[in-house]
Amino acid sequence: MLKILAPAKLNLTLEVLAKRPDGFHEIRSVIQAINLGDSLRFRLSENIEFNCVDPDWVSAESLVSKAVSLLQKTTGCSKGVTIEVDKRIPLVSGLSGDSSDAAAVLRGLNQLWGLGLSLPQLLELASQLGSDVAFFLYGGTAVVRGRGEVVTPLPPFPHMWVVLMLPPLPRVPGKTGRLYASLKPSHYTRGEITDRLVALLTGGSLKGRSPFKTNTPPSPLKERGIEGERLVHNLFNALEDVAVDNFTGLGEYRQQFLKAGAREVHLAGSGPALFTLVKDKAQAEKIYHNHQQQGLESYLTETLAAIATVE
Numbered sequence: 547m548l549k550i551l552a553p554a555k556l557n558l559t560l561e562v563l564a565k566r567p568d569g570f571h572e573i574r575s576v577i578q579a580i581n582l583g584d585s586l587r588f589r590l591s592e593n594i595e596f597n598c599v600d601p602d603w604v605s606a607e608s609l610v611s612k613a614v615s616l617l618q619k620t621t622g623c624s625k626g627v628t629i630e631v632d633k634r635i636p637l638v639s640g641l642s643g644d645s646s647d648a649a650a651v652l653r654g655l656n657q658l659w660g661l662g663l664s665l666p667q668l669l670e671l672a673s674q675l676g677s678d679v680a681f682f683l684y685g686g687t688a689v690v691r692g693r694g695e696v697v698t699p700l701p702p703f704p705h706m707w708v709v710l711m712l713p714p715l716p717r718v719p720g721k722t723g724r725l726y727a728s729l730k731p732s733h734y735t736r737g738e739i740t741d742r743l744v745a746l747l748t749g750g751s752l753k754g755r756s757p758f759k760t761n762t763p764p765s766p767l768k769e770r771g772i773e774g775e776r777l778v779h780n781l782f783n784a785l786e787d788v789a790v791d792n793f794t795g796l797g798e799y800r801q802q803f804l805k806a807g808a809r810e811v812h813l814a815g816s817g818p819a820l821f822t823l824v825k826d827k828a829q830a831e832k833i834y835h836n837h838q839q840q841g842l843e844s845y846l847t848e849t850l851a852a853i854a855t856v857e
Contacts (some may be wrong), residue, residue: 548658550650553583553685553850554641555678556708557815559740560783562729570677570693571726574737576700576744577678579685579850580708584647586610587630588654598631609648609675616671617655625659636843638717640815641710642678649682669697686852689744700747702851704777706823707830709808712843713799715818721792722816728788735784743780778810778823786813793818799842806836823849 556578563572594614596605605611610631617623629651635643652671656663663671665683672679677694687700718724744750790797796818803811807829808822824830830846837844 548588548654550586550588550654551583552586552635552643552646552650552682553579553581554635554643554646555579555681555815556641556821557783558703558777558781559743560785560815561735561737561740562726562733562784563737564734566693571729572692573690573694574740575690575694576687576740576747577681577690578687578703579682580847581850582635582641582708582710582845582847584635584643584650585632586647586650586654587632588658589628589630590658591626591628593626595626595628596631597628598633600631600633600637602637603631603633609644609679610651613648613651613671613675614655616674617652617659617661620671621659621661621663623659623661627655627658629654636712636819638719638721639712639819640813640817641819642682642815645676645678646682648672648675648679652679653683669695686850687747689740700744703747703849705851706778706825706849707827708845708847708849709822709824709830709833709837710814710845710847711799711803711820711837712845713793713796713818713820714843715793715795715799717818725785725788725792725816728792729784733784733787739780739782743777746777746780775825781810781812781823783813783815785816789813789817796820802840802842803833803837806840807833 558576558578560575563574566572635641649672652668668683669680672683673695680695680697681688681690684697684699687703689698689700690696800811800820803820811820811822814821834844834846
């Protein structure tokens with residue numbers, strides 16, 4: 547039995563630069579893994595089987611089954627597997643649970659089936675499955691470009707507590723494409739917000755060099771006097787405005803989040819999940835309990851500095 551942990555993620559920044567000729571949007575984003583995750587258990591068997599106790603999870607609609615099929619087609623492997631999916635990441639929430647599960651399948655079956663695929667080979671397969679899948683082959687903190695498949699690992703974001711709130715709004719399949727389709731050129735930026743956060747994390751100067759080139763080890767953030775609170779002020783999501791227009795009531799729940807004690811509230815990915823980052827655990831617990839008292843679906847977790855573990 548092999549167990550892979552599949553963490554959720556937050557977009558600390560999400561900038562849309564332009565619409566590409568292939569129909570996708572060019573993005574630049576700093577992504578952070580968090581300690582809320584699914585777990586997938588793999589066992590060799592004669593056939594391909596999927597098990598999940600969550601009745602809303604359908605294997606045929608998930609990237610999990612697509613990842614298995616892609617590996618079979620690419621490698622010609624005829625081995626079977628039973629995959630048990632323990633879902634903790636809310637479905638269709640903007641936290642990329644399905645993409646993380648797909649990356650876990652690539653890593654897990656590469657080991658279980660003895661495929662010997664290299665990281666570049668796994669990244670190529672990930673790009674065929676979805677824009678966010680490649681990030682989860684790294685985990686931690688990273689900046690992504692292209693449509694999300696070009697990943698550059700970054701020094702870890704300072705440890706922060708994360709409070710998530712899932713507004714009781716309809717979970718709409720295809721919402722991500724709908725939000726991107728709602729964007730206007732006025733929503734586009736040039737990547738400077740992401741560049742600024744990357745420069746803070748790496749200690750790099752944006753003048754004269756790319757912030758993505760980190761050949762020399764950066765100074766620790768504490769040595770440079772940079773704490774999590776300063777970085778939090780550089781968070782941004784280009785989809786927030788259009789999400790408020792597309793998800794009726796989202797703006798009201800954001801205000802409710804602020805009244806619960808959060809200083810800043812941001813959309814997680816394409817939503818509708820909302821989040822805040824808090825340095826002080828007691829303050830994070832206070833916000834979380836306020837949500838609980840109001841009957842809101844909420845999660846208290848933390849940032850992850852490393853890739854999901856293999857057991």
